Amino acid sequence: MLNPQPSTTRLLMSGNEALVAGARDAGVAVAAAYPGTPSTEIVELLSRCDTVRAEWSVNEKVALEVALGASLVGRRALAAMKHVGLNVAADTLMSAALTGVNGGLVIAVADDVGYSSSQNEQDSRYWGRFAHMPVLEPRDPQEAYEMAREAFALSEQFEMPVLLRLTTRVCHVKRVVRLQPALAAPQPRPYVKDPTRWVLSPGNVGKRLQVRTERETALRELAERSPWNVIEHGSDRRLGVVASGPAALAAREALPDAPMLVLGLGTPLPVDLARRFCTGVDQVLVVEESEPLVEGELRAAGLAVHGRAWLPPHGEINAAHVAHAAQGILAGDGAAPTPAPVPERRPVFARPPTLCAGCGYLGVYFWLSRLPKAIVCGDIGCYTLGSSPSWNALDTVFAMGASLGTAGGVAKAQIGQADAQPVLAVIGDSTFLHSGMSGLVNLTYHRANVTVLLLDNRATAMTGGQENPATGRTMGGEASSMRVDFPKLVESLGVRPERIRVADPYELPTFLKVLREEMKADEPSVVITTRPCVFAPDFERTPALVVDEDQCNGCTNCLDVGCPALLVTRREQRTRASGTTVDLAWVKIDPTVCTGCEICARACARGAISVPPAKRVIPMVEAVQ
Numbered sequence: 001m002l003n004p005q006p007s008t009t010r011l012l013m014s015g016n017e018a019l020v021a022g023a024r025d026a027g028v029a030v031a032a033a034y035p036g037t038p039s040t041e042i043v044e045l046l047s048r049c050d051t052v053r054a055e056w057s058v059n060e061k062v063a064l065e066v067a068l069g070a071s072l073v074g075r076r077a078l079a080a081m082k083h084v085g086l087n088v089a090a091d092t093l094m095s096a097a098l099t100g101v102n103g104g105l106v107i108a109v110a111d112d113v114g115y116s117s118s119q120n121e122q123d124s125r126y127w128g129r130f131a132h133m134p135v136l137e138p139r140d141p142q143e144a145y146e147m148a149r150e151a152f153a154l155s156e157q158f159e160m161p162v163l164l165r166l167t168t169r170v171c172h173v174k175r176v177v178r179l180q181p182a183l184a185a186p187q188p189r190p191y192v193k194d195p196t197r198w199v200l201s202p203g204n205v206g207k208r209l210q211v212r213t214e215r216e217t218a219l220r221e222l223a224e225r226s227p228w229n230v231i232e233h234g235s236d237r238r239l240g241v242v243a244s245g246p247a248a249l250a251a252r253e254a255l256p257d258a259p260m261l262v263l264g265l266g267t268p269l270p271v272d273l274a275r276r277f278c279t280g281v282d283q284v285l286v287v288e289e290s291e292p293l294v295e296g297e298l299r300a301a302g303l304a305v306h307g308r309a310w311l312p313p314h315g316e317i318n319a320a321h322v323a324h325a326a327q328g329i330l331a332g333d334g335a336a337p338t339p340a341p342v343p344e345r346r347p348v349f350a351r352p353p354t355l356c357a358g359c360g361y362l363g364v365y366f367w368l369s370r371l372p373k374a375i376v377c378g379d380i381g382c383y384t385l386g387s388s389p390s391w392n393a394l395d396t397v398f399a400m401g402a403s404l405g406t407a408g409g410v411a412k413a414q415i416g417q418a419d420a421q422p423v424l425a426v427i428g429d430s431t432f433l434h435s436g437m438s439g440l441v442n443l444t445y446h447r448a449n450v451t452v453l454l455l456d457n458r459a460t461a462m463t464g465g466q467e468n469p470a471t472g473r474t475m476g477g478e479a480s481s482m483r484v485d486f487p488k489l490v491e492s493l494g495v496r497p498e499r500i501r502v503a504d505p506y507e508l509p510t511f512l513k514v515l516r517e518e519m520k521a522d523e524p525s526v527v528i529t530t531r532p533c534v535f536a537p538d539f540e541r542t543p544a545l546v547v548d549e550d551q552c553n554g555c556t557n558c559l560d561v562g563c564p565a566l567l568v569t570r571r572e573q574r575t576r577a578s579g580t581t582v583d584l585a586w587v588k589i590d591p592t593v594c595t596g597c598e599i600c601a602r603a604c605a606r607g608a609i610s611v612p613p614a615k616r617v618i619p620m621v622e623a624v625q
């Protein structure tokens with residue numbers, strides 16, 4: 001699917017794949033991203049196109065700046081990110097919307113509607129309104145393909161970045177997509193040095209604001225006649241629907257005969273078109289994910305519409321929700337709107353996410369879970385799972401890189417308090433490079449009493465093990481000319497060498513010793529862990545361990561490690577002589593899952609867990625004795 005299509009082709013594709021095909025057809029030359037579900041595959045796939053120079057940037061702001069730089073010199077460029085990533089990129093975004101672009105610049109942003117893999121739910125269309133940029137909103141992979149093909153030309157026509165807004169459903173759902181022959185390769189647009197445009201000093205801003213206002217007027221006119229804004233006529237005119245994105249498909253499923261205004265280019269909003277549509281129906285329901293944005297703007301334009309009051313306040317909108325809303329509106333009994341219930345989780349056996357067997361974080365959380373008095377500020381990554389059972393070891397997780405700043409605030413608030421609690425921050429390698437470094441500088445600058453656990457697992461693991469500057473490889477696995485040396489980096493950020501410790505989280509007793517020593521220090525300290533992600537190329541799997549049933553007394557210590565390879569074979573409750581009851585559990589190890597890391601063996605005081613004798617490698621010297 002990544003080679004140019006010689007003629008019309010039909011392929012089963014996800015929205016992300018289709019978007020990539022459309023961008024490739026349009027001649028995108030540079031692509032940059034920071035991985036984040038559900039957008040990760042976009043630039044990953046673009047990197048496989050011979051004609052595209054792609055990279056994992058250290059964060060979304062830098063990714064947008066890379067794409068902006070390529071656009072500046074006249075190439076078509078794409079930056080991809082998830083919704084929270086656009087917050088990180090927002091500073092550059094607002095300026096890029098003001099300077100405008102040269103080569104077509106498309107920002108593919110994937111909103112995790114339904115928050116399946118995110119710390120919140122956001123509606124990125126607001127960024128389009130805020131920055132006065134056009135926003136394209138595909139309903140499905142076919143439209144993702146077509147919009148991506150056209151978005152670059154639109155960007156060049158108006159010299160504005162174009163936001164291509166997807167949701168999780170569009171990103172990952174698959175349908176047959178009709179691909180067209182690739183467009184003629186675009187000629188790079190010449191770069192003309194013009195500081196009055198590209199340098200946003202206050203003296204130049206006024207002129208750019210004027211240009212932006214004129215462009216927005218032209219964009220509004222375009223939206224009024226855009227083929228992406230379609231009125232679908234219907235026979236039942238009692239209730240018309242204004243909808244966008246996959247919510248429009250849900251509305252069509254619920255109301256097959258309803259007239260519908262589908263907004264594929266809803267930013268800026270084609271108010272006159274909407275007004276014409278509304279006059280042709282008795283009542284109007286606005287169906288959109290995830291905020292009532294269009295609904296509010298239609299009301300502001302004086303149009304009486306129904307909307308969010310009848311629909312779930314968050315999460316995906318499905319056909320049942322729309323049917324509920326239509327039923328209530330058409331009943332016309334004056335009853336107050338009742339929102340459709342929030343989508344319910346299906347009643348399946350609970351399978352909470354967990355860390356992998358052999359993950360170095362198991363050793364870290366084994367000890368953090370035993371520090372009830374400490375305040376532990378977590379961050380975004382696999383290690384966010386430390387907030388879950390069996391560890392329950394994290395107090396906070398806010399945003400990428402937020403652990404260090406937050407921990408600094410907790411420490412500052414406790415200065416001089418007799419009952420001050422120890423403060424720790426937990427952050428992974430990729431997140432530290434993304435936006436954690438400035439937090440560490442702040443800690444050292446203010447000599448905050450915080451112990452930072454920098455978990456270097458040599459991967460951006462949570463999104464699938466992408467490369468980053470700490471892996472020593474670039475996108476596609478090619479060796480980079482550098483690899484971040486974390487001890488040197490944190491020293492350069494102000495941590496005293498004595499307070500920089502490198503520790504192996506598999507070695508439970510020595511790891512605890514290091515942790516205790518650094519928590520006693522009255523200044524910022526950093527403990528860097530060394531074990532690679534079990535999916536990293538340099539992870540070494542060793543033979544699975546076994547439990548000696550005769551030695552095991554069911555104490556459950558090993559279960560506190562939280563390794564999914566440890567299985568409970570029997571539980572029992574016993575009453576001690578003192579009258580207290582204890583819960584006991586006997587265990588075995590799943591040899592197909594165990595990586596042989598030996599963390600559980602170190603947690604077992606009875607020595608009941610060991611390498612199976614049959615698999616033990618007997619040293620030559622020992623063998624001949």
Ligand code: SF4
Nearest residue numbers: 552553555556558604
């Ligand atoms: S820690 Fe050792 S004794 Fe306790 S349950 Fe696990 S294997 Fe058995």
Ligand code: SF4
Nearest residue numbers: 358563594595598600
């Ligand atoms: S050795 Fe123990 S902790 Fe490590 S993977 Fe195997 S069962 Fe899990």
